[in-house]
Amino acid sequence: MSSQVVKTTEELVQPILQENNLELVDVEYVKEGKNWFLRVYIDKEGGVDIAECGYVSEQLSEKLDKIDPIKEAYFLEVSSPGVERPLKTAEDFAKNINNNVFVKLYEPVDGEKEYQGVLKAFADNIVTIEYKLKTRKKQVDIPYNKIAKARLAVTL
Incomplete structure (x- = not known):
């Protein structure tokens, strides 16, 4: 279930990122306490700012609402991976x-x-x-x- 949410999110966010010369670092769908979080980490040369994170969040949220792949309530967070970004590939x-x-x-x-x-x-x-x-x-x-x-x- 969680891996399908991650896969679907990656597919939905890639075109948004490509249009804006941004890179997908990671996607995670995790439960913390009673709440579910869908976290999308983005980056670019020189780093991303809050406006870029906000824009990607809005665009992705619209796409997620249309196809509704997640049945439970969740929080969407789009952010920079920070200085200790993961090396995934x-x-x-x-x-x-x-x-x-x-x-x-x-x-x-x-x-x-x-x-x-x-x-x-x-x-x-x-x-x-x-x-x-x-x-x-x-x-x-x-x-x-x-x-x-x-x-x-x-x-x-």
Whole structure:
């Protein structure tokens, strides 16, 4: 049910985003407490502003009301993914070379299930991250299919 809502929402929002040179980062349909939330995360080079989020929300809301794919009451939220945006696709990895990332793995690579460091390369479905171990810089090659979750990481 929830995956169908996400799929339908992605299909409805893509034309709106394409017309406005915006990119779909993620869609989630989740229950928090008694309430359901349909969250759509959008972005573009340089970030999105509140007016763009509002416009997409209005357009998407009209389309959702027409086909009514969600039976229960819900809140629609359209927003920026923020500075720690998720990396969901191979294209996301390719676009974020030399940025700080945090990855969680399905199974350990070199004895670890989490890495934070600089994304150095993404080629042949291998993600290369340079990280610090105490005072030394090291690199790890992680098969793309072993990554459970990944996001940009803010470092201080």
